Amino acid sequence: MICDTKKISPIPEVPVTTGTFKTGIQIVCVCSGIGFPGGLAATNRLCMIGRAVAGQGTSFSVLHIGGSAVNINKDVKGVYEGIEFEYLPGIISRPKNFLKRKFVYFYGALLAIFRILAIRNSKHKICVYMFVGPGVLELLLSILLWLLRVPVVCEVNEWWGGDNFASRIAQWFQNGPLLYFSKGTITISRTIERRLRELCAKRNFVNEIIRVPVLVDLEKWKFATKKNQNRQNDLPYILWCGDVEGYFYDVQFMLRTLSYVLQRGYKCKLILAGQKSPHTKNKIERYLKNLGLPKNCVDLTGYVTDGCLNELMSDAVALLLPLWNNDRSQCRFPTKLGQYLASARPVVTSNVGDTGELLTDGLSGYICPPGDELAFAEKICQVLNEPQKALAVGQNGRKQALKWLDYRKYGQPLARFFGEICVPE
Numbered sequence: 340m341i342c343d344t345k346k347i348s349p350i351p352e353v354p355v356t357t358g359t360f361k362t363g364i365q366i367v368c369v370c371s372g373i374g375f376p377g378g379l380a381a382t383n384r385l386c387m388i389g390r391a392v393a394g395q396g397t398s399f400s401v402l403h404i405g406g407s408a409v410n411i412n413k414d415v416k417g418v419y420e421g422i423e424f425e426y427l428p429g430i431i432s433r434p435k436n437f438l439k440r441k442f443v444y445f446y447g448a449l450l451a452i453f454r455i456l457a458i459r460n461s462k463h464k465i466c467v468y469m470f471v472g473p474g475v476l477e478l479l480l481s482i483l484l485w486l487l488r489v490p491v492v493c494e495v496n497e498w499w500g501g502d503n504f505a506s507r508i509a510q511w512f513q514n515g516p517l518l519y520f521s522k523g524t525i526t527i528s529r530t531i532e533r534r535l536r537e538l539c540a541k542r543n544f545v546n547e548i549i550r551v552p553v554l555v556d557l558e559k560w561k562f563a564t565k566k567n568q569n570r571q572n573d574l575p576y577i578l579w580c581g582d583v584e585g586y587f588y589d590v591q592f593m594l595r596t597l598s599y600v601l602q603r604g605y606k607c608k609l610i611l612a613g614q615k616s617p618h619t620k621n622k623i624e625r626y627l628k629n630l631g632l633p634k635n636c637v638d639l640t641g642y643v644t645d646g647c648l649n650e651l652m653s654d655a656v657a658l659l660l661p662l663w664n665n666d667r668s669q670c671r672f673p674t675k676l677g678q679y680l681a682s683a684r685p686v687v688t689s690n691v692g693d694t695g696e697l698l699t700d701g702l703s704g705y706i707c708p709p710g711d712e713l714a715f716a717e718k719i720c721q722v723l724n725e726p727q728k729a730l731a732v733g734q735n736g737r738k739q740a741l742k743w744l745d746y747r748k749y750g751q752p753l754a755r756f757f758g759e760i761c762v763p764e
Contacts, residue, residue, distance in 0.1 A: 404447025
């Protein structure tokens with residue numbers, strides 16, 4: 340089927356259903372650098388899709404090449420939540436040396452090819468789910484598997500914007516060769532889906548596209564305060580989780596909004612939960628000094644486990660997700676939004692992209708214009724000033740997550756999608 344440019348709805352048009360739809364195929368995900376089963380946003384995305392498919396009785400396994408950037412994974416191979424995984428070529432931590440890292444990536448990719456061929460030659464129907472990202476490695480893998488007649492599905496959860504050389508190269512890979520040499524694509528947002536369909540129609544590419552939003556396990560991520568702890572006298576806090584160094588512009592924005600909130604006379608602090616380096620910590624301290632804020636108004640936790648993060652979110656008065664009036668934010672559907680909403684705590688964010696479509700201001704979230712720090716600060720003040728309303732908003736946000744983002748509802752559509760990809764032409 341050639342992709343068309345039909346109207347895209349805010350929520351995926353695939354039927355979100357429960358039940359079992361067995362395909363009789365083996366799905367092998369090839370990923371690099373994100374870590375498994377422990378990791379950050381990309382790992383959570385992969386895990387939710389894998390669990391959704393595995394819940395349908397379809398075999399789903401992960402071949403991780405290149406090692407993990409987060410040093411929390413200990414096993415070279417194993418089974419996690421029904422997903423078999425293995426690190427190729429047996430290296431769990433990503434090498435710091437650039438040349439060694441590239442060697443490990445390509446050697447791991449070669450081993451993955453041999454493993455995939457072994458599965459296919461044992462008379463199993465197979466589909467490769469490519470979770471590598473636009474670049475030379477993903478293109479070479481896609482071309483080789485295309486020549487070997489192994490169907491490939493690519494993951495596109497980010498749209499590479501910008502005018503620098505690296506961004507243009509990533510756009511070229513993503514918008515041309517990767518669409519041509521793969522049979523299917525899983526996208527995360529409405530905007531990315533629309534653009535890929537338009538590209539397919541323009542270039543006459545044959546590529547099946549399915550949009551799967553942020554997914555979350557609502558049984559795992561839920562309101563769960565710390566046991567036997569009296570928080571009555573603790574200073575209330577607002578929380579953001581993510582890569583502190585990678586999203587430092589967002590961090591600066593939140594520090595400025597915190598300054599406005601404190602100037603209004605409200606008492607609270609900001610917790611930043613995510614990876615940080617000593618260099619980033621020093622930058623934050625300098626920025627606080629420039630704003631005239633004390634160091635103790637911000638806590639940097641570093642990387643925390645899912646269980647600890649769930650507790651931190653559950654005890655926060657608000658969960659922050661600033662977005663911007665730019666192409667990247669328009670195309671994003673932040674993974675942490677699903678976890679935020681599942682915790683039943685109020686989310687303060689912006690009316691951008693799919694996030695803006697999912698939430699209603701004052702009902703299921705606190706929504707303000709993108710990049711408006713005064714409006715963002717005012718929403719935080721509303722949460723602090725009206726705790727009962729904020730509680731109701733958080734509970735309504737969880738209902739939205741249950742309705743649209745529960746990973747179990749996407750198991751059958753995903754299993755059917757992979758099954759159709761494997762049908763011989």
